[in-house]
Amino acid sequence: MNSAQLPFISFPIILTILVFFIMIMIPFFIAIKELLRPEDDIPLYIDMFYSKDPMYFGNSFKSIIQNTVERLDSPPPSSIIRLSKKERVEILDSTSLPANSKTKHMLYVKGSFHLHEKAVALKEVYVKGETRLERKSRVRSVYCEKNIHLSYGCEVFRWVCSEKNITANTGNRLGRNVSCNGTLELHSRCRFQSAFALPVVTGESSPNMDFEYPPELYAKREVKWFIHNKFLSINCADTDDWDTGEGRSKLEKQWDFNKRCISLYPGSIVDYNFVARKDLLIRKNCTVYGSYKSYKSIFIEKAAIIFGDIFAEGDIKIDDDCIVMGNVFSQSRVFIGNNVHISKPGTIKSIIGKKFVELGKNTVIYGYVLSEGEGIVK
């Protein structure tokens, strides 16, 4: 028997096997090439120095300015500094840009800065004195060591930051971040993505915030979650008691379970953490010494006082005259009513609504407001 009689070693078969083998191996050739001559073998990047800073944009820009312009003994009127790329910076004394004018360079202003009506600053501006933006003027970003005043309808493309106070009049667009160390006054129809100040105010209001969370209530939290029914779980030291008749009757006096939502009766006082799997309604004048969460939405009626944090997968709506001493965090939207107070002087808390945050009038927030979508003042 010669080889020509063996069909399995005939040329077409050999060719077929060879082609099949090559086809199978092609992806491996590419992989082996990447292994031997790597083009992408460095570790994924982690910023080892990252630290959460609600005034990050302004502070980072200030640090660049301090390490560049302010290190020059006698800076020339125009210098080149490096941000993400090389930038020309003009160094000026007090400056006033006339109406409808446009500047294309970064500005370092040793005195005050005045942007007149419909003027445009296309690059960042660093101001050592006061800053004033007139009606419908536009600026990329501003850092100011003193106060900033924005008139009606101004637009900030990126961020605005002050070491003192910021006043933003009606209809301002404030970019990705507006922040200051002092008071941030936001008038109606101001839009922003994040805001930080101590405090952020949407009006003038000075309520009595002179009350404290009773410290013994911290100790009352327990390591167990008690399931009252499939819609409400409770966490506190008396968990074992909830199963008794007394515990159950106490719960029934506080909670109303209906088809649409579970609600806390008006004026109830509760001293535990709780989690709801339905919509949750905190009726008017309730006081909650604890944190709570809903897998749906949370509605808090007028004049309720919440000492803990509020978390929801759905919307959070806080009605007028409420006081919340903790954080407000929603994976959806947050609506804050009029005369609402979040946190207190000396304490920083946050309002985070993933898709949207709306602030009512005369609202005072000591801390941070953030939305991946948009924040707006009513």
Place this chain on the structure above:
Amino acid sequence: MELAILILRTYTVLEILILLVYTVRHFTFTFNRIFGEQRLYYQDIVDSELDYVTILVPMHNEEKVARDVLTQLTQIDYPKDKFEVIPINDHSKDGTREILDEFAAQYPYIKPLHRDTGGRGKPHGLNDAMALATGNIMIVFDADYIPPKGIIRDIAICFKDPQVGAVMGRVIPKNTGTNMLTRLLDMERSGGYQIDQQARHNMVLIPQYGGTVGGFRKDVALSMGGFNPNLLTEDTELTFLLFLKGWKVVYANKAECYEESPEDWGVRARQITRWSRGHTQVMLKSLKPLLKSKHLAFKEKVDGLLLLLIYLIPLIMIIGIPVSLALFFLGEMNIFDFIFIFVLVAAYNSFGNFAPFYQIGTASYIDGVTDRIKLLPLFFFCFLFNVLYISKGAASAFLDIILKRNPEWQKTARFRKQNG
């Protein structure tokens, strides 16, 4: 004989169905990351009232890496009066003790725990350290980790959510470029965290606490009896105990930390065998309580079930090979004549085999590192390797029960070159 054939055929059909379920799971997670809505983690919360935290660093003969992790922990941005570090020197015979004492002398918030007596292993060490800890929030790093400046705040802040019992951050290998193994492990890690964990977080399922780059509530852990020293994966056990008691685990994709991944196939084999053995131990313990739990939603139970069974899949596949061969030589493979089964097999062979590869490739894409996707074909070898050692680990867990033996904790070897 007919009964034997029926058993073999039933096994084959069940194996195919199980693999299909996992295929759907892989694709669901992958598509969720590409097209689904991404839930926020809590790192954006700014809060001046931070909890006191205790940072635990278990160490056994860690002189190669101890200095690095402690140096990093001296540079974190958490308020100095709000944390302590307890490095747990667990029967070290090298210079670990001296390094820890040197740091303790310099930094008052570093308080080493030297364990020279008592049981060895991470669970023992964590239990002893919890007894000493001042804080209620425990954050754990393995000794080969390099925590960034802001990670403690990012992890601790999630405990503001009253239902969170534990949090898991993301592990990123530092020694990616060392050899083929480290490059593949880097991609495998990406798939596991960037897709698997984040998708579970998005879908409110069961993200897993991984025992390092994560934290938990001390009082809750203690109320459950602390960590069981007879289990090899105390982290998986904690995950399930928490969910069974009404707590949640959340995943923090932005709480990233470098680790050193194994550079040697032998070390990797031991590591993955241990994981598989420990995970199977937890599966045997938690399966029934999981299905009966009143604290879990239906979808959490399904995810928990699939998570618990995952280390059994390679064993099921390995057993499936002789079963298929037996059916083939007995001429009984005609089970595939059923159109339904044929469609399932065809679907699995078209997409299922590649589901984990899609997941890993998608993770690299999301991470913005696309050239390394060229290495995907090499995962074929990794797959064979994993099947072998995961099966070994799972089988050992069953033998542990039959032979009533307690497995011993084995530390993963370090590869870092010492400074200086």
